[in-house]
Amino acid sequence: MRPIWPGLIEAYRPYLPVTEATPVVTLLEGNTPLIPAPAISDRIGRQVKVYVKYDGLNPTGSFKDRGMTMAVTKAKEAGANAVICASTGNTSAAAAAYAKRGGMKAFVLIPDGYVALGKLAQALLYGAEVLAIKGNFDQALEIVRELSDNYPIALVNSVNPYRLEGQKTAAFEVVDALGDAPDWLCIPVGNAGNITAYWMGFCQYHQEQKCSKLPKMMGFQAAGAAPIVLGQPVAHPETLATAIRIGNPASWEKAIAAQQASLGQFNAVTDDEILDAYRLLAASEGVFCEPASAASVAGLLKVKDQVPTGATVVCVLTGNGLKDPDTAIKHSNNQFKPGIEPTLASVAEAMGF
Amino acid sequence: MRPIWPGLIEAYRPYLPVTEATPVVTLLEGNTPLIPAPAISDRIGRQVKVYVKYDGLNPTGSFKDRGMTMAVTKAKEAGANAVICASTGNTSAAAAAYAKRGGMKAFVLIPDGYVALGKLAQALLYGAEVLAIKGNFDQALEIVRELSDNYPIALVNSVNPYRLEGQKTAAFEVVDALGDAPDWLCIPVGNAGNITAYWMGFCQYHQEQKCSKLPKMMGFQAAGAAPIVLGQPVAHPETLATAIRIGNPASWEKAIAAQQASLGQFNAVTDDEILDAYRLLAASEGVFCEPASAASVAGLLKVKDQVPTGATVVCVLTGNGLKDPDTAIKHSNNQFKPGIEPTLASVAEAMGF
Numbered sequence: 001m002r003p004i005w006p007g008l009i010e011a012y013r014p015y016l017p018v019t020e021a022t023p024v025v026t027l028l029e030g031n032t033p034l035i036p037a038p039a040i041s042d043r044i045g046r047q048v049k050v051y052v053k054y055d056g057l058n059p060t061g062s063f064k065d066r067g068m069t070m071a072v073t074k075a076k077e078a079g080a081n082a083v084i085c086a087s088t089g090n091t092s093a094a095a096a097a098y099a100k101r102g103g104m105k106a107f108v109l110i111p112d113g114y115v116a117l118g119k120l121a122q123a124l125l126y127g128a129e130v131l132a133i134k135g136n137f138d139q140a141l142e143i144v145r146e147l148s149d150n151y152p153i154a155l156v157n158s159v160n161p162y163r164l165e166g167q168k169t170a171a172f173e174v175v176d177a178l179g180d181a182p183d184w185l186c187i188p189v190g191n192a193g194n195i196t197a198y199w200m201g202f203c204q205y206h207q208e209q210k211c212s213k214l215p216k217m218m219g220f221q222a223a224g225a226a227p228i229v230l231g232q233p234v235a236h237p238e239t240l241a242t243a244i245r246i247g248n249p250a251s252w253e254k255a256i257a258a259q260q261a262s263l264g265q266f267n268a269v270t271d272d273e274i275l276d277a278y279r280l281l282a283a284s285e286g287v288f289c290e291p292a293s294a295a296s297v298a299g300l301l302k303v304k305d306q307v308p309t310g311a312t313v314v315c316v317l318t319g320n321g322l323k324d325p326d327t328a329i330k331h332s333n334n335q336f337k338p339g340i341e342p343t344l345a346s347v348a349e350a351m352g353f
Numbered sequence: 354m355r356p357i358w359p360g361l362i363e364a365y366r367p368y369l370p371v372t373e374a375t376p377v378v379t380l381l382e383g384n385t386p387l388i389p390a391p392a393i394s395d396r397i398g399r400q401v402k403v404y405v406k407y408d409g410l411n412p413t414g415s416f417k418d419r420g421m422t423m424a425v426t427k428a429k430e431a432g433a434n435a436v437i438c439a440s441t442g443n444t445s446a447a448a449a450a451y452a453k454r455g456g457m458k459a460f461v462l463i464p465d466g467y468v469a470l471g472k473l474a475q476a477l478l479y480g481a482e483v484l485a486i487k488g489n490f491d492q493a494l495e496i497v498r499e500l501s502d503n504y505p506i507a508l509v510n511s512v513n514p515y516r517l518e519g520q521k522t523a524a525f526e527v528v529d530a531l532g533d534a535p536d537w538l539c540i541p542v543g544n545a546g547n548i549t550a551y552w553m554g555f556c557q558y559h560q561e562q563k564c565s566k567l568p569k570m571m572g573f574q575a576a577g578a579a580p581i582v583l584g585q586p587v588a589h590p591e592t593l594a595t596a597i598r599i600g601n602p603a604s605w606e607k608a609i610a611a612q613q614a615s616l617g618q619f620n621a622v623t624d625d626e627i628l629d630a631y632r633l634l635a636a637s638e639g640v641f642c643e644p645a646s647a648a649s650v651a652g653l654l655k656v657k658d659q660v661p662t663g664a665t666v667v668c669v670l671t672g673n674g675l676k677d678p679d680t681a682i683k684h685s686n687n688q689f690k691p692g693i694e695p696t697l698a699s700v701a702e703a704m705g706f
Contacts, residue, residue, distance in 0.1 A: 003356065004387075004529065004530045005384070005386065027386070027388060027639050027640065028386035028387075028388055031358070031384070033358065033380070033381035033412070034357075034381075035380060035381055054412070057410050057411075057412065058410075059386070059407070059410065059639070059640070059641075060639075060641065061673070061675055082704070084704075097635075097639040097640075097641070098639060100635075100636055100637060100638075100639050101638065101639030105704075107704055109700065112691055112692060112693075113691075117682065117689065118678065118682055120689075121678050121681040121682040121685065122641060122674075122675070122678075122681060124681070124682075124685040124686075124687055124688065124689065125632065125635045125636070125641060125674070125681040125684075125685040126635050126636060126639060126641065127632075127635065127636030127637075127685075127686065127688070128688070129688040129689075129690065129704070130688065130689045130690070131690050131693055131700060131703050131704070132689070132690065132691040132692065132693060133693045133694070133695040133699075133700065134692060134693065134694060134695055135695030139695045140695075143695065143696075143697055143700050146697045147697065147700065147701060147704075150697070150701075151701060151704075151706050153704075153706075176357065177357045279478065279480075282450075282453075282478045282479050282480065283453050283478070283479055283480030284453060284480075285453075285454065286380050286412070286413075286450040286451060286453050286454030286479060287380065287412070287450075288412075288413065288450070288475060288478060288479065320414070320673075320675060321475070321478070322414055322475070322673060322675035322676060323675060325471065325474050325475075325678065328474040328475060328477070328478040329470065329471055329474040329477075331478075332474065332477040332478040332480075333477075333480065334477055335477065335480070335481070335482040335483065336470065336473075336477065336482075336483045336485070337482065337483070337484050337485065338465055338485040339465060339485065339487060340465075340484055340485060340486045340487065341486070341487060342486040342487055342488030342492045342493075342496065343496075344496055344499045344500065344503070346486075347462065347484060347486065347496050347500065348500060348503075348504060350484050351435070351437075351460055351482070351484070351500075351504075351506075353500075353504050353506075
C-alpha cells in the first residue's frame with residue numbers, strides 16, 4: 001500500500017508555522033506532478049532535461065491553493081469567521097474554496113464594472129459574496145486592509161505572510177521528486193510572490209541538507225507587464241497572460257533578492273512567445289496550462305543557449321488551462337474540417353490516409 | 354523523502370496488461386485525492402463517513418485519463434501512428450492529450466453541426482484534428498470502427514478494452530487510501546464503463562486480499578437519461594449533466610452484473626437534485642466538479658436513509674468543474690452586490706458587520 005498524501009501542511013508540517021492545535025483547513029492540495037517534457041528538452045538539446053511542475057492540478061486549479069491552505073488555516077486558528085481578498089482571478093477562487101471548506105464566509109472585493117462576471121464564476125459557485133465598489137483597485141485594497149484591522153476578518157491577499165509559507169512547499173516537492181534541486185528554476189513572475197516562495201523553499205531544504213545545491217532562479221515577465229525587467233512600475237500593464245498582468249509587484253524586493261542570491265535573471269517574453277509555448281506544451285507534451293504559466297517555458301526557450309549542457313531545468317506551470325477556455329478557442333492551431341461525406345474513403349482521405 | 358507517484362501504469366503494473374517492453378505513455382495521471390466530505394456526512398448523520406474521489410484532478414480534467422493512458426500505451430505498443438474517437442467531450446480531450454504525448458496523431462470524428470466548437474477547445478489545443486461528417490453519431494461510430502480495421506489507427510472509444518483496465522485503478526486507489534473497500538460506492542452512470550471498471554478493480558483487489566470486503570455499487574443516472582433504471586434505451590436523452598447524457602450505454606450488461614453481484618442499486622436523480630448537490634459540494638466542501646459528477650452525491654442524499662449506520666461511503670466525482678464554466682455561471686447562488694460606496698462603513702455594512 002502506498003502512503004497517502006495528506007495535504008501539504010501535514011506533509012511538510014516541520015517546515016511550516018503550525019502546531020498540533022492548529023485546525024488545518026485542507027483540500028489535499030499539493031503533490032502535483034513533475035512531468036518530464038521531452039519535446040522541450042529536444043528543442044534545447046545538449047542532454048538538458050526539462051520538467052514541468054504542473055500546479056494547475058491543485059484543487060481549485062492553480063498554485064494559489066498552496067498559499068491559501070496556510071492562510072485560511074491560520075485565519076481559523078486566529079478566530080476569524082470570514083476571509084476577504086481583492087482579486088478577480090485565481091486568488092479569489094482559492095480564497096472562496098478554502099474559506100467555505102473551513103466553515104467561514106468568503107468575501108471578494110472588486111471595482112464596479114472592472115471584470116466580466118464569468119471570471120468570478122468559480123468564486124461565486126464556491127459561495128463567495130462578491131462586492132463591487134464604486135472605486136478602483138487601490139481603493140479596494142485599502143478597504144480590505146481596514147476591514148481586517150477592524151473586524152474578525154482575515155485578509156488573504158498577497159500581503160498575508162502565510163501565503164508564501166504555503167507556496168514554498170512546491171520547492172520541497174520538486175526536490176523530493178528529483179532527489180536534489182534542479183540547476184534552473186524557470187517561473188512566471190507577476191506579483192513576484194511565487195518566485196520568492198520557491199526560493200524560500202529551496203533555501204530551507206538546502207539548510208536541512210535535503211538538497212546539495214540551489215537553483216538559478218530564472219523569472220519571466222510578460223513584455224507588456226515587465227516592471228522588474230524594466231526597473232520601474234508599469235502604469236498600464238498589458239498582456240493576454242492575465243495572471244501575470246501586474247504593474248507593481250508586491251514582492252518586488254524579495255524577488256530581486258532571490259534572483260541576485262541565486263545568480264539568476266529576469267527576462268521578458270512577448271505574448272506571441274507565450275502563445276507559442278502554450279501551444280507547444282499542449283500539442284507536444286499533452287499539458288494544458290494557463291497562458292501565464294507558459295511564460296516559464298517561453299522564457300526558457302528564449303534563453304536556451306545559456307542553459308548548461310546536461311542541466312536539469314524545472315518550469316513552473318502555475319495554473320490549469322481550463323481556467324481560460326477563451327484563449328484555447330482563440331489560439332489553438334485550429335484543425336477543424338467540416339462537411340466530410342460520411343464514408344470510409346472520404347474520412348480516410350481527410351485524415352491523410 | 355516521499356515516494357513519487359509514477360503514473361498509474363507504473364504504480365499498478367502487476368495488475369495491468371503491460372510488459373517491461375511496453376512503451377508507457379503517461380502524464381502521471383491517477384493518485385487523485387480522496388477528500389473527506391464532512392458537510393455531506395452531516396446531512397446523513399449516524400456516523401456515516403463520506404469521501405469524494407476527486408478525479409477531476411487528472412491531467413486533462415477527468416477520469417478518462419485513467420483509461421486513456423492504457424489505451425494509448427497499448428496503441429503505441431501495437432504500432433499505431435494515430436488514434437481516433439467519436440466524442441465531443443472528455444474522451445476527445447483525453448485521447449488528444451495522450452496521443453500527442455505519445456507522438457501520435459489524434460483524430461476526433463463528429464457529426465456536422467452537432468456541437469459548439471467551444472466544447473472541443475481542449476482537444477483542438479492539444480492538436481487533435483477534428484473531422485465533421487455529414488451524418489449522425491451512429492455513422493461516425495461505424496466509420497471509426499472501419500478506419501481502425503483498415504488503417505494503422507487505434508480506436509480509443511469505449512469499445513477499446515484497455516480503457517476499463519486503466520479505469521479500474523481508481524478502485525485500487527480508494528482501497529489504498531482507506532485501508533479497505535468502502536461499504537458503498539456511489540457513482541454517476543452514463544455509458545456505464547466506469548461503474549464496470551470500479552467493480553473490476555474492487556474484485557481484483559479483493560482476490561489479492563488487498564481488501565476484506567466488496568462495496569455495494571450504487572449507480573445514479575440523470576432522470577432524463579436513465580435507460581438502466583427504466584430497463585430500456587432512451588431515444589432522446591436529456592439532462593444538463595452532459596457527461597452522462599447517454600440513452601443506450603455501451604457497458605449496460607456489465608454494469609447490471611456489477612450491481613447484482615454487489616447487491617447494489619441503480620437510481621435516477623433529477624437535474625434539480627444534481628444542481629443542489631453541485632452547489633453543496635462547491636459551497637460546503639470546497640470541491641468544484643462537473644454537473645454529471647454531482648449525480649453521485651445527489652443520489653447518495655436521495656437514498657441516505659438506506660445507508661447503514663457508521664458506514665464508509667465514497668462518491669466518485671468524475672470531472673473538473675472548470676470543464677463547464679457556463680453551468681457554474683448560470684447555477685451559482687449568485688451573491689453579487691454591485692454599486693457599493695468605497696468606504697469602510699459601506700462595505701462593512703454590505704458584508705453584514
